[in-house]
Amino acid sequence: MTQQDLRIGIIGVGMMGADHAERVARRTSGARLVAVSDPDVARVTALATALDGVRVIDDPLQLIADAGVDAVIIASPGFAHAEQLMACLEHGKPVLCEKPLTMDTESSLRVVEAEQKAGRSLIQVGFMRRFDPEYAALKQLLDSGDLGRTLLLHNVHRNKTVPETFRSEMIVRDSLVHEVDVARWLFGDEIARITVHAPKPTSLVGDGVLDPQFAVFEMAGGAIADVEVFVNFQVGYEVRCEAVAEKGSATIGLGVDVLTKRAGHWGGAVPDDFRVRFGLAYDIEVQRWVNAAAKGEIDGPTAWDGYAAAAVCTAGVQSLQEGRPVEVEMVRRSEVLG
């Protein structure tokens, strides 16, 4: 369906953006990658050359404004998001923005307000877990009511290792943030209070980094979610979620694929990083966003979801620093979204 192909520009072609470029160019129906932008000229040129027919546009704001670009994927560093999102709103371009929406609660709120003023849903935030078939099946099961009301959520979120530059607060803002969205989405409720415990850290991490962390979310409606985040787990990448409801429980993320037996052991492989575990989720996320954007809609987490996540993470960092439960401060949804 040639004439309707959505012409997409991508801002930022680091690991995440390059992945999306490949995805749009090779595995997405109804879309064409037409432009990329990145301050690293060598990197962006190499990528554009490899993906035949893609223009390099130096200035990301120009990419957003370009008449040949129908929709934008933002995969630039978080500090650049606010300005780029505002530009997308100004030009009326649908945008899929990698998390975080912006770097702090206040600027996130301004984005929400600007979109509201613009009067169109243009911004989708890249919480890709919602598109993972396992999370989606869990959501469907819980929403079906078959198990009664959901009471508790136990989450595990582990990385093999992270760079030394990854500090304690980033564990909250970059890792825990996924479970913040998961808990809000699965419960359909806001997080009212958060406690982030810092147990005695693993010795396999630099001085002063609090890893693992253990968070407890108290939802506005009284349910509880707990999360272990452990970014230097050594073993590999592991994300698990168990929902406990009145009449049963459900667990996803067990990761059974090929079961091998060798040299005294049975079991399987734990992948090194999130691309193995969530590669399909990203494919589905982008395909569904393309399908929706072509109709002027979004089909996933909204700017509000990005704002709420920012508010919870801000409280989480404070809890980590002060060693006590912290109330989450947010404006009321109805105040902003009417």
Place this chain on the structure above:
Amino acid sequence: MTQQDLRIGIIGVGMMGADHAERVARRTSGARLVAVSDPDVARVTALATALDGVRVIDDPLQLIADAGVDAVIIASPGFAHAEQLMACLEHGKPVLCEKPLTMDTESSLRVVEAEQKAGRSLIQVGFMRRFDPEYAALKQLLDSGDLGRTLLLHNVHRNKTVPETFRSEMIVRDSLVHEVDVARWLFGDEIARITVHAPKPTSLVGDGVLDPQFAVFEMAGGAIADVEVFVNFQVGYEVRCEAVAEKGSATIGLGVDVLTKRAGHWGGAVPDDFRVRFGLAYDIEVQRWVNAAAKGEIDGPTAWDGYAAAAVCTAGVQSLQEGRPVEVEMVRRSEVLG
């Protein structure tokens, strides 16, 4: 990449063909569905209307010949395959042909010879298991040599139920045929001898139908594969494969996804049919075939694989009828393919 989009025509829009139509139209990059053909006029018209911009071409041979069609997917009944494949070869059109290649060993051999004479690889057969991520991982593991030489293959292939018209021989030709291809592919070897045992049938099947069946393949190189095929298993669709090698074993198809606990039980769902289990495999198969066909190549099972499967199934049906091991009769590969 508009100008290179592969224009695809589909022959037969029953369950399988309609699935492929949806797949090509909505989830395949670099391809466009342009034409469909089916004797059921209402069905094909409805489908073409739903998928905007698709032509109905009554005569499948005309679809193949049409200048606006670059490549063909054959999902018609097996008896029509031989003629349609020959037409594809004549017009030099790449074709993805659902199994079986043709209905008998002789006509399959003629197709192999015709393609050989044409001098181009145009025919790919739809043994989609090779594209399933789990089978692909198993193949990669076995080929890596980590476990030593593969000695045995245990297979289970179960359907919830099949229509009453599904007779004993069809269990061999339509179900067991998948494991025939799997065994040939995983071992990289031909099947020399086959025994199909018919245990006392389940009472939940019509009179005279031998279900389940239990087959033993003796590979030319001395390895053995066994297969349980049970098409009225009642539980759901289940496909499992365990490879046993000199230094370990590997099993796929365990089907762990969402683990639930309710009312005295832990466990998960067994899907009703193959579309849940192998939906992703079909997506990958078609995307890779499109990518290859655009370059004039194929990327999957060949016409020879279709011929070999036909020869094994013919011997299998004879074994079932005569209650004894039967040697598989095939021409030598080098005689035909040089």
Place this chain on the structure above:
Amino acid sequence: MTQQDLRIGIIGVGMMGADHAERVARRTSGARLVAVSDPDVARVTALATALDGVRVIDDPLQLIADAGVDAVIIASPGFAHAEQLMACLEHGKPVLCEKPLTMDTESSLRVVEAEQKAGRSLIQVGFMRRFDPEYAALKQLLDSGDLGRTLLLHNVHRNKTVPETFRSEMIVRDSLVHEVDVARWLFGDEIARITVHAPKPTSLVGDGVLDPQFAVFEMAGGAIADVEVFVNFQVGYEVRCEAVAEKGSATIGLGVDVLTKRAGHWGGAVPDDFRVRFGLAYDIEVQRWVNAAAKGEIDGPTAWDGYAAAAVCTAGVQSLQEGRPVEVEMVRRSEVLG
């Protein structure tokens, strides 16, 4: 080895005590059940008659004092434990006391002090999880140091249902108490602080009962354990424990036994109560206690473990009532045990 058979008396023959009677009489080597005591005359007489050659002694203190009784199992209600334990110490009789040691921290401490004064280890407390092969394997793995230091413990403890008389505080004192002992034992450390969260309760429980509960233990050495206790889970009995260490994790209690597939589901049975899950643990506990008692030793949790559990549960009940973290108050071990 007839002459050394340990002659055992059991006080209390309710569910737990009757189980132990059967165990000693039928499945324990080197022991003989010689006497039972219970206020319910009909029940105790029936049991003594069924187990040929067992005397009924009305007064439990007389059973303890009886010259024909070498060792005692206390399975009476908790409020009777203090007096009966003191009598065992007085008569120098080895005793296996079902939990709790006594009903409160103070009386537990007095028992510890009395045993210390007696100068012999006579009291073993019935925390049977330590004898469960899975918990024992977990303990061995963690102590081996293969996984590095243990950082976190995630526990799940679920009952199908409990009687209506089971109140919120009992969930702490009778259920959570097992994980109190597990955490102390696996970490080899005392619990310094406890938070018991009460999420919005399941609707399938009487008014005012806080179920499920979610507890966080902060160990003196900085590790953390969390526990979900849910005594009206409806599904069945489930106890799971995951230890997270610096270089890996280990989980027990998965409960895979017979894997069935039927009517759209794969999975297995969740047992109704703890006797299925921990029956073998009780057998091992009693056999090892008999073997040790015959040599004047104990081989399991001590009176101090009973005291520590009481102190933690007291703090836990306070936390539940006051909705905040509570410090655990205990005397120093060295003050009492030297």
Place this chain on the structure above:
Amino acid sequence: MTQQDLRIGIIGVGMMGADHAERVARRTSGARLVAVSDPDVARVTALATALDGVRVIDDPLQLIADAGVDAVIIASPGFAHAEQLMACLEHGKPVLCEKPLTMDTESSLRVVEAEQKAGRSLIQVGFMRRFDPEYAALKQLLDSGDLGRTLLLHNVHRNKTVPETFRSEMIVRDSLVHEVDVARWLFGDEIARITVHAPKPTSLVGDGVLDPQFAVFEMAGGAIADVEVFVNFQVGYEVRCEAVAEKGSATIGLGVDVLTKRAGHWGGAVPDDFRVRFGLAYDIEVQRWVNAAAKGEIDGPTAWDGYAAAAVCTAGVQSLQEGRPVEVEMVRRSEVLG
């Protein structure tokens, strides 16, 4: 229950017999080990000394005849069984005989006939799998009829390694024999025909040894069982059984215990040998045999079961040698047992 303690003598104190000695002396209620016999004087003396109060009797026939011995466990080499069993029958002593009953079909039949003539059930054969809780649960499930009639049985029987002296025929007679009993027991039916396939052997075995082997049993009633026996699997000891019935399937032997995650892998340990997997089964077998023998009964596989297993294995060895299906030759049960 001192006066009724069953006084047991054990013949043969190799690995199996020494295990039983420990079991009777330390973990069996209602029994006392009083005598042992073994040609290896050093070994038998050491064992008798370690287990205080046990006599050494040089001549096994004298042990059987001894007035202080109530019941006998035979764990001597198979060639000695026939004479020792006949002596047990002569002296009216209950006997638990490790498999095989005897070394060949003819002598097994003579033992069956002699017991029949003696008019008392004295002989129990050590097919301990029937006492494994998982096999017992499987048997119960199949017999309940919940899954309908059982159609197929898939078995896997793997050892880590065996000594070089373990030849091809021993794989049938010493390993496969367990599945022979399992199939007869689970189906409640005799094996009518057996095929033992010898795929190209693993390279990790001495010349001329056919390992693995793959056997197909055709039951008299039309059901089928298949068995992989692989005695040099390298990985560890693994025994699995899947029953396929009209309305579902059930699998045991999955061996999930402690689930660990470390260094890129999830999974658990495969034990080195059968003592880990079946230790509990042996405990239950011996305890139940002791309980039954004290009442002059047996509670497990009979001499007939030993005879039938011998007949099937004889046919199996012939099939292995001749490369074809072989009919099992047995007398009719009613001819011998009336």
